[in-house]
Amino acid sequence: MKFTKEWLNDHLKTNKTEAQIIEKLNSIGLEVELVEPIKNELSDFVIAKIIKTEKHPNADRLKLCYVDIGQKELIKVVCGGPNAKDDLLTIYAPPGSIIPKNKMKLEVSKIRGETSYGMLCSESELNISNESEGIIELNQKYKSKIGKNYFDNNLDNVIELSITPNRPDCLGIRGIARDLSASGYGKLINNKNIEIKKNGKQTLKVKIEKNKNQACTIFGSCLIKNIKNKESPEWLKKRIHSLGLRPISAVVDITNYVMFDLNRPLHAYDADKIKKRNNY
Numbered sequence: 436m437k438f439t440k441e442w443l444n445d446h447l448k449t450n451k452t453e454a455q456i457i458e459k460l461n462s463i464g465l466e467v468e469l470v471e472p473i474k475n476e477l478s479d480f481v482i483a484k485i486i487k488t489e490k491h492p493n494a495d496r497l498k499l500c501y502v503d504i505g506q507k508e509l510i511k512v513v514c515g516g517p518n519a520k521d522d523l524l525t526i527y528a529p530p531g532s533i534i535p536k537n538k539m540k541l542e543v544s545k546i547r548g549e550t551s552y553g554m555l556c557s558e559s560e561l562n563i564s565n566e567s568e569g570i571i572e573l574n575q576k577y578k579s580k581i582g583k584n585y586f587d588n589n590l591d592n593v594i595e596l597s598i599t600p601n602r603p604d605c606l607g608i609r610g611i612a613r614d615l616s617a618s619g620y621g622k623l624i625n626n627k628n629i630e631i632k633k634n635g636k637q638t639l640k641v642k643i644e645k646n647k648n649q650a651c652t653i654f655g656s657c658l659i660k661n662i663k664n665k666e667s668p669e670w671l672k673k674r675i676h677s678l679g680l681r682p683i684s685a686v687v688d689i690t691n692y693v694m695f696d697l698n699r700p701l702h703a704y705d706a707d708k709i710k711k712r713n714n715y
Contacts, residue, residue: 436598438608438695439473439591439677445696446612449621457594459620465605469595473677480561481505482573482580483527488519493547500555502527505582513551516570524573526561526585529553535562562681564666593677607698639706658706662686 440453451459457467484503491497491513498519501509504527512527519525528534530543530553537560543552559567577585596605604610609626616623639658643651664686667675672682674692682688690701 436596436606436611436695437593437678438596438611439593441591442608442674442677442696443612443615446609446624447615447621448624449615451620453592453594456615456620459615459618460594460596460611463614463618464599465602465611465614466597467594468597470592471595473591473593478584478586479532480526480528480556480585482577482583482585483510483525483555484578484581485519485521485523485525485555488514488521491547491549493549497547499549502555503581504529510552511550512553512555513546513549514555514570516555516557518569518572519555523570524575524577524581526556526571526573527553528556528560534560536560563672564682564684566666591677593679604698607694607696609697639709660706 440456443456449456457470460467481504485500486503486509487501489499489501491499496515496517498514498516500512500514500519502512504510510527528541530541532553533540534554534556541553543550545551555570557567557570558564561571563571573585596611598605605614612621613623615621639656641654641656643654664684667682667685667688671685671688671692675682675688678691678695680691686703690703694700
């Protein structure tokens with residue numbers, strides 16, 4: 436079970452340090468197996484601004500981008516992103532960095548006769564999302580941060596617990612916070628109960644087929660219509676990354692978030708792909 440001190444603070448009001456919490460967890464039987472910084476293979480990647488673009492003289496689909504990375508001189512990068520344009524804020528990968536998606540180490544190289552010093556990245560190449568059409572487009576709030584790391588280097592440590600079979604209640608961060616609160620290491624924060632108004636009845640029926648090795652005896656379901664699945668917000672992607680997982684989409688990331696936050700396993704199904712035994 437993995438969590439961070441920042442995430443724990445959502446459930447526990449405490450003035451204890453990370454080191455004190457780790458010591459207390461060991462003393463109450465929640466063995467801390469590992470403490471390490473959040474793995475951030477993206478620390479070499481910096482915020483950059485394309486100052487000028489030119490058509491590549493030897494390739495119709497490539498551009499020469501002259502990029503400001505916070506140094507005295509502009510960096511020339513050969514880019515195939517169709518959205519590369521003047522004044523675009525994006526993310527630059529310098530020579531020597533390793534692209535997370537394919538583990539390729541960048542070098543200064545010639546592309547169709549033009550030297551490229553690094554590359555401008557898509558979200559897919561940085562494992563941020565599956566978006567691969569074009570390079571990343573940052574909003575104007577990053578204008579003052581050109582040359583600085585896009586990904587936070589001052590990240591929390593990930594604390595990994597070895598949970599014994601008799602303590603499944605601590606397979607969620609809420610349960611860990613409850614134990615720390617009971618041991619005098621803070622006050623458990625009350626969850627706010629939000630009533631969701633439902634329009635109409637739940638018309639999707641789920642049947643559990645019995646077998647000898649039945650593990651699941653209860654299956655709750657809720658049909659949600661008219662939603663648009665999209666990329667998760669930054670705070671959610673950061674939480675998912677801290678678990679060692681890759682953000683996929685808002686719907687998938689939310690189910691993983693709730694599972695680790697509250698120890699409530701969830702899964703989202705596409706209603707259009709469920710075998711229809713009843714109308715819904």
